[in-house]
Amino acid sequence: IDVDVEGITVPTVFAENNIDIFGREEVGRLETGRPNVKATLGISYRTGGFRVNLNNTYFGGVKEIHPTDPMLDQDYSAKTLTDLIVSYDINEKINVNLTANNLFDVYPDELSNGDQDFNVNLGGRFRYPWHVNQFGFMGGMVKVGATIKF
Numbered sequence: 001i002d003v004d005v006e007g008i009t010v011p012t013v014f015a016e017n018n019i020d021i022f023g024r025e026e027v028g029r030l031e032t033g034r035p036n037v038k039a040t041l042g043i044s045y046r047t048g049g050f051r052v053n054l055n056n057t058y059f060g061g062v063k064e065i066h067p068t069d070p071m072l073d074q075d076y077s078a079k080t081l082t083d084l085i086v087s088y089d090i091n092e093k094i095n096v097n098l099t100a101n102n103l104f105d106v107y108p109d110e111l112s113n114g115d116q117d118f119n120v121n122l123g124g125r126f127r128y129p130w131h132v133n134q135f136g137f138m139g140g141m142v143k144v145g146a147t148i149k150f
Helices: 012-016 024-032
Strands: 038-047 050-059 062-064 074-076 079-089 094-101 141-148
Touching: 024 062
Parallel strands: none
Antiparallel strands: 038 050, 050 079, 062 074, 079 094, 094 141
């Protein structure tokens, strides 16, 4: 879905005092800050008490619009994340499972302009984009679990 922001009307008091409450950064968040494409492809396999689910999620690219300088706008490339769930029914009441989210430890592109501008990285606090995002920036996660039915 493409979003185009047009015809913004701001309160008169802001316009008269040249206060930009909806500038290029805010418009950019709406127009380019979220992927236009997100697709998931998964497969499940089951035999007896053993199950495997594999899901790939594709996140399209996004663009961060700098508040004032178009030369500091940054494109972030499309990425695919893979999740794997393996589970086994020990018996009718007990199931054990292993879940790996973001199995290949994919991260968003790093900020390239962050060192130059407080508006982008808030004084070095951020390595990855925080104004725009496709997915989280915590990397892969693995967990082991069990389900017991009473």
